[in-house]
Amino acid sequence: MSPASLLPILLLAASARLASAATAQVFEPPSKGPLVQTANYTSFSNSTLNDKKVVKGHAFNRIIHIWLENTDFATTASTPIFESLAEQGLLLTNYNGVTHPSEPNYLAATGGDFWGLHDDFMYHVPANISCVVDLLEDKGISWATYQENMPADEFYGFISDAPNYAAPSSAPYPYYVRKHNPLTIYDAVSQDAQRVKRIRTFNDFANDVVNGTLPQWNFVTPNMVNDAHDTTIDFAASFLEYWLLPLLSDPRVNSEETLIVLTFDEAETYTIQNNVWAVALGGAVPLKLRGTTDSTFYTHYSSLSTIQANWGLKSLGRQDTNATVSNVFSFVAEKTDYKNVHVTNPPNLNLTAIFPGPFNSGAYVPFSAPNLKAQGAGHGGVLTRSGLNPKLTAGSLPKPVNMTALDATSPWQMSPETTSGKKIIPCANAACA
Template sequence: MARLAAVLLLVSSARLASAASAQVFAPPSRGPLVQTANYTSFSNSTLNDKHKTKGKAFNRFIQVWLENTDFATAASTPVFESLAEQGILLTNSMAVTHPSEPNYVAAIGGDFFGMHDDNMYHVPSNISTVVDLLEERGVTWATYQENMPTTSFYGFDYHAKNYISPGSADYPYYVRKHNPLMIYDAISQDPKRVKRIRTFNDFANDVVNDAHDTTIDFAASFLEYWLLPLLTDPRVNDGETLIMVTFDEAETYSQQNRIASILLGGAIPLKLRGTEDDTLYTHYSSLSTVQNNWGLKSLGRGDTNSDLNNVFSFVAVKTGHKNTRIPADKVPQFNLTGVAPGALTSALFQPFPAPNLHATGAGGRGVLVRPGLDKTLTPDKLPAPVNLLNLNKTTPWQMSPRTGSGGAIIPCANSACA
């Protein structure tokens, strides 16, 4: 029997219909560990990870990402209230920007690089990600994407059979913007790594929805179908497992970007179950917590910013890590909707900056640098931002869906490489 990867980045696909016409959730199979024809392709492979790298507070970390919901809306839903009774409700957890895609990108690479939309991008292979950190220490990983048609699918989106409303037109269940590992060339263009970007049928085969533009009831029904059975399955949730249920961003852009996040699993101490944690966390906290738990290097970006990278408190207590307490009136606003300079914006384009090479992350080690990185392009030495749109150009890291669906990428332009 295969062993579940130590780190699972589980992300559901988008529901692109408007909320007014949102689908009502219908279970696609008898349970989360049952393959189904309602997903496009059956799995005939398994990762068969046999090695386990022990951590200080947990040996397996599963992230379940949902979409676009305000904290108050999610936290007051019965299924979330029930989950909070079993774990730790993070009451001061923040997304880092708007809209969806840059939050996913930030959670993998420690920065959203100026991205402020949901277009099709790719990040060059000289930019490090959490995968580099994990693999250096022998920690296995995988991501499972609901309704992705095949393992390693590179396309912009995918319209599949509408199993909820038979006879209706095919439905856009999967979109690439919620699949951040595919956006990084260091992963998607690596023949070995890309095979770890897998489907929900692969998840069922490896042993064992997101709420975007639907309703919180849809997300709740999905969790009741998919997550609740796994919480009592020792193949997934044993005494060494940490599970985080979180949202990519809040729905209301005019207010603070506060999201509902819950820590669950056997790794949560019994005395902390049913409690709340008001420490300031962001999407970079997942990176720093993983680094702290396994003694990993860092990315030298948002994951090493002491105002943004607090380690989950129960882990910090166990490892002796000191978090930063930020007064409520000093918490920055995370509901950014304007354009910030970066390589993934055409309006204020700048090359990818090098990370802070002098940083020390929560793992107590230095910064991991991938081959080909120009270490001289530090933030203070970047050229002034350029409005490429005024030149009838776009950032070289933006792709058209037609180009991307075939798996081709735009080569690195010398002027844009980090």
């Protein structure tokens, strides 16, 4: 069997390993509190960020994205802790994932596209493709991602086991997975010596908050049991009671200028529209809106358009500029004079494995350049990175190639069994935009 044929088998074996770990569990706090470092997270924080500068936004000065996993809206909405959170914030009743399974949704929220991805395998996005980090740094806005149970800062691996802190006599548990850590997938971040230091752990989160250096843009991913992936919505509720609720009353995290967006990557049921529960919390949510609902049609692309509107950022020129799927959160749109689209016939967002792209081995096409004429919610231009070929637009791409039929895979797919270290093969001209 060729290496190309073997690769999907290796990756599916890793996925099966995760599935076999999904057993009945009881929530156990990993630490005495969300801001107390713990050996249960393998490595203690040995550094803190130096983010003192604040770039003022129209509606908020800090945003914290918290993502949970694989739950239908109705299931979440009927769970008491989530009902309580909805009473404290603005419930976004028509917020949607953009596809299935998990990984492409994480990419979409940070890069404005999922490039045909329809699995959770190990990929990397070439360094000439821009992402949310480029938009933020273009305006001097600090950022970080915090990954629970990631074994160390800058970790590049596919999966990581750690001692089972809830059941010490049990085997180590695969708490961390790369597919939920989107920024590490972008070469523009993970292969940059300075940027990669901002891919951080939960112990780092505690350290940064205590030192007053929590950035302005944050992406938080709980581990595989606390995010409901391997457990239940009630288990995730217990985690939020332990971790999130204390932070809501801590001014070092939640000031009057803070927006906290708690949501899910995708619905559990693939046969229905991809509606997921989402709530806007924090001091930046106007008092008159707390305890109310907003039925505007939003998707994960709205997380990009909302920060673009808030800080007057450039865009990525991808789905973040597609007005139908990138409405700005209403209270932010109001403060920035952005006009949302009233969507009466939303696109199907539960489709998978049908979109050609550089991550679809069955319908492979190269990475295309973004639409350089697109208008984003921040009213700026389109931000591109060095090495991009602007002539390789979506309309000029070659016909999709079925690489699977050729016993091959996408050149951007890697094997977790054979990839070592953080350095990767540079982008090949034939496969890059």
